[in-house]
Each structure stands twice: as structure tokens, then as C-alpha cells.
Amino acid sequence: MNQNNKLSIEDVYKSYGNKLVLDNIDLKVAAGELCTLVGPSGCGKSTLLRLLLGQEFADAGSIIIDGAPARHPDPHRGIVYQKYSLFPHMTVFDNVMAGSRLSKQAWYLPWKRDKDDEAFAISMLERLRLVDAMRKFPHELSGGMQQRVAIAQALMSKPPLLLMDEPFGALDPDTREQMQIYLMELHEEHKLTIFFVTHDLDEACYIGTRLLVLSQYYTDDRGEEPTVARGAKIVGDYRLAREALPTTEKSSAYFKAFVEQVRANGFSPNNRCHVRDFNLKHPHSFQTLTREENQF
């Protein structure tokens, strides 16, 4: 494995029963990349994250993270889901602090707080506009606030590999944009490697340094569609020059032109159907054309 690769996925297959979900996935990711992952609903994005987490195993192939097979979840990999789960009996602050204690594989004991961790937790709570709520319990918070606490909890340990499954999907647009900017800043500051699943191409292009498209719809080398149902492959792999994007100008003509360019040119001609159907106004902005619609 190339020493710069944080992770390497080779010839990975994953089925549930007789349904093939992931079909020969090959992917190498360098340390520090923020990979955004888009694809049609049900194509296997969350399944891929679960394999990376070590929560489930591939039927064939290998997943190597930091030179070792991904066998089971460990503190070096953090995960944030759209559905948050917090400790109901702990305050916001203790929930966030629990993230660092858990990552150190020691049970969280409030009287054994680490001062550096405390300072980092408070700085995150300030950034996430939660500092006024830090003594509250989860049931006293809105859903968006609870999600922000869950994100802070996962970020607390600055996991070298952070897996995020539609983490901002339930946030209101303003909070979502603030979270995007915060995540980009954290990514740069702590050199995290991140896999970020989203249904929003705008978001994927905005925050990612690399855009991956996973889909079960593709044509073969001769441009023909497979005659049997297949699992999903990486059908688009696109480098994003995020440093060229001013963080405050997401709605700028420049950014819109950039996303449009990704839509128009970003994927291989064999997969152009995926590009045409991106509709950024739609809440599920990535939808794949049916065979009948794909007539060009």
C-alpha cells in the first residue's frame, strides 16, 4: 500500500441475502482527503460506511486502514449519523466530554476531566452555538441542537478517520451552512480524513476535496447496460479544488458555475445519465434516470 494512503479498498463485494449491494469496489484514499459520497437512494452508501467502520464485513476483498484490516470499530474511527443518539441522563457538556473519554477507552468520569479536553469541548460548543445550553439535558433541546451535540461528541476525539452519514440532513439551512464551514475548518486544522455521505450535490461540491459517486446504474466498457441487476460501483471520482472556493461565497456565480461544470463534465461519458439528473432544488438532489429516460 502506498504510504500516503489512509485507506485502501480492494475488490470489495457485499451482499445481503441474494442481493448484491457493493460490486467490486476499488478505492484508495490519501490521509487528509474529505471524500463526499453521493449516489441514488439504496445504492449502498451507508453499507460502505459500515464496512469502513468495521461494524460489518465484506463478503470478499479487503479494506485496509492505516495498514491494518478494518476488523471492528475502534476509537480511531468516529461516526456521525443523521439520527443522533445521546446519553439521556447527561448534560450537553457531559455528552460532548464523553466523546473524548470513550475515545480514550476509559469510562467517562465527570470528576476526572482533562483540562485540554474541557477547553476544546467549550470552544466547540461556542462554535456550534450550544454554549448557553451546555447544562441542559438532551430532552430539553430541539432536534437540530441534539444533532449538533452528537456532531460535537464525535469530533471531540478528533478521530483520524471520520465517517459521516448525512449528518446535516436534518438541520435548517443556516445551521447547515455554518456546520459545513465548521467541518471544513476542523478538517483543515486537524488534517482529518473524512467520508461524508450526502444527497446534496451542492454540499458535496462545497465541502469535499474529492467527490465520489456510487451507483448501481452504469454501462460496461462497450457502453452497454448490464443485462442482469448489479451492485453499486464507484462510477465517478472527481477531484475538487476546494481551496479555490471562497467559503462565504457558496451562492456566488463562481460556485454555481463550478457545480454546473461538475454536472456537465464531471463523470465519465458512460455515466452521463447520473449527471443529467442532478437537480439541486430537489431535497434528494441525486436521482438516477430510469432506463427509459436515459435516451441520449
Ligand SMILES: Nc1ncnc2c1ncn2[C@@H]1O[C@H](COP(=O)(O)OP(=O)(O)OP(=O)(O)O)[C@@H](O)[C@H]1O
Ligand atoms: N442489514 C441489512 N439487511 C438486508 N438488507 C440491507 C441491510 N442493510 C442495507 N440493506 C439493503 O442494502 C441496500 C443498500 O442500503 P444502504 O442503506 O447502504 O443504501 P444508501 O445508499 O445508504 O441509501 P439511502 O441514500 O437511502 O440512505 C438497500 O437495498 C438496503 O435495503
